[in-house]
Amino acid sequence: MTSENILQVEDVTLSFGGTTVLDRVGFDVRAGEIRAIIGPNGAGKTSMLNCISGFYRPQGGRLLFGGEHDLAGGKRAAQLGIARTFQNIGLYNYLSALDNLMAARHIHMRQNMLASALFWGYARKEEARHRAVVEELIDFLEIAHIRKTMVGALPYGLRKRVELGRALALEPKLLLLDEPMAGMNAEEKEDMARFILDIHTRRGVTIVLVEHDMTLVMDIADRIVVLDFGTKIADGVPDAIRQDPEVIRAYLGQAS
Amino acid sequence: MAMLRPAGDFDRSYEQDMALLRQPWHYWLLGFSLLAAFTLPLWGDAYLVATANQIAYTIIAVQGLNILTGYTGQISLSQAAFMLVGGYASALLVIHAGLSFFVALPLAALAAGAIGLIFGLTSLRVKGFYLAFATLAAQFIIPWLSRHTFKEYLGGANGAIEVPLPQLGTVNFGEVSSYFYISLVVLLITTALLFNISRTRLGRAFVSIRDNDLAAELLGVNLFTYKLRAFFIAAMLAGLAGAIKAHSQRGVGTEFGYSLNESILYLGMLVIGGLGTNLGPFLGVAFIVLLEDLSDLLGGVLAAAFPELSGQLLTSFRPIFFGLALMLFLIYEPRGLAHRWQLLRAGWRLRPFAR
16 A cells, blocks of 8 residues: 555445445545546445445445554544535534534534533634634635525525535545535536535545536546446546446446 | 624624624613513512512523433433432432532532433433433433432422522522522523533534434534533533422422423423524423413413312313413424514514515
8 A cells, every 4th residue: 555545445345234235345545636436326335435434334344544544443534534425415404504614623622511601711712713714614615695594494506515615624634525416407516516626626635526427527536436236347547437348338328 | 594684783703703792782681681680579579579480490491401402302301300309409418418508509400410411321322202211211210219219318208308498698598589589590690601502512513413413423523422411411400490499499309290291391391482592491481381370360260250160170271271382383383482583583684575
């Protein structure tokens, strides 16, 4: 393993009951790249993300983060600097957009229960300091006009953007995006693609992306893993993936 | 719903934006409310003060429930049992340890909080409906223990012990007009603390567990310890309320209530007031206590008119009105009076364009 690999997935096997969802899948993610995972429905893409974010515990294999931490034990993903968004949006619906982002600052804040309740001195300064960090993200994602709106009341595209902001508020080294553009129109997709590229280039965050829009994936991804029925069938740069006969058979279809 | 602010209300710092009192009239309103509350014994009659006293300590108990059920989303049916713990703890500390009530009060809160932690341990494993049943266990075990163990201390089959009146120096809190100030001051303190909790790290962690526990965990909130914190705060406030209630009624024990009925009543007050809002406990408790007074009044009038049915008429209107109110709220305003208040406020800000 080279040192520039931020994430090393080795022979990860995951099964529920008798169903094998991931079968000895292995790939690596280099620091600073956009890595896409594609494949037909039920291929195990989201399960792979769940393994990386420590939500599922694979039965076999290793997930090495930063070359030393094995994520297969689960639970410490946030502390290590892994943030994610969800396929069906996992926001806190009754909090404002601002508070959703502030909630993601949780692990960066030090105030204890008593300090929170008294809101005096340190706690007050800390809240203001983290507010400044969050406001910078709000500016970046262009959601200033809805910062005090309850996210449950927001339209879908904006909620996706707030969720991206919440993941960024964790200041992750690795960002996992589960279908960030699903259900969006062309314009919203372009906006989201721009944000993803900006996060990548300006903030230097490594991104693992699951997405079905092939045009976009081929455009923004540096390298692509293709899964089919829980096994890896291809891995490489977009141009190679586009030509791969196995990928064309399983997913892309003849027309492309 | 977007938070609308009046024109010309700008912030120059994030501290300013986080402040609760933002406009001059906020200070005036708070000042006048406090003045009205503190002078209540001067202009209100004994009945009004007694009602206000009851409302004040009930709000504290419901505030605790609000942290647990409203903010953290963990349904609890045992708030009355934790009040019983607080009441007994304070009474026993005053009677047997010779402590002043004002020292026993915080200790009673801590005792109830500790018991709350024990029952909160189940919350790691079970959620929702199943957790409600786990907390039901506390509601049955604690009153049972108070009747069947340590009979010489807890009153045994009598179901009650006498509780002495608090005394501070030469000031005696025997009259409700003076006792009311204890309830009021404690209520003001808990309210200030809860407002702060709801706008800082702790409150956001609570709400994130309620709204999406999966996301909260992935974003680094330790579900177990934060649920325990919620249980601790809820039981602590119940303990405070219980201690105040015990000394106010000069007695504590199962004879004074503290049953499942009360726990459900508190939950009902919270739902009617508005789950997960700071205003909810105030509105819900005031609404239900006044509704109970109304039903007693109606029961009294009808009992005088139909003397042969007076037994049933006097007692039947409280549960009927409570049940009816709860049902109507669940159907027409499930987010409670606090939400209605917010809509009114937003409408006022948008005048004349509000629908």
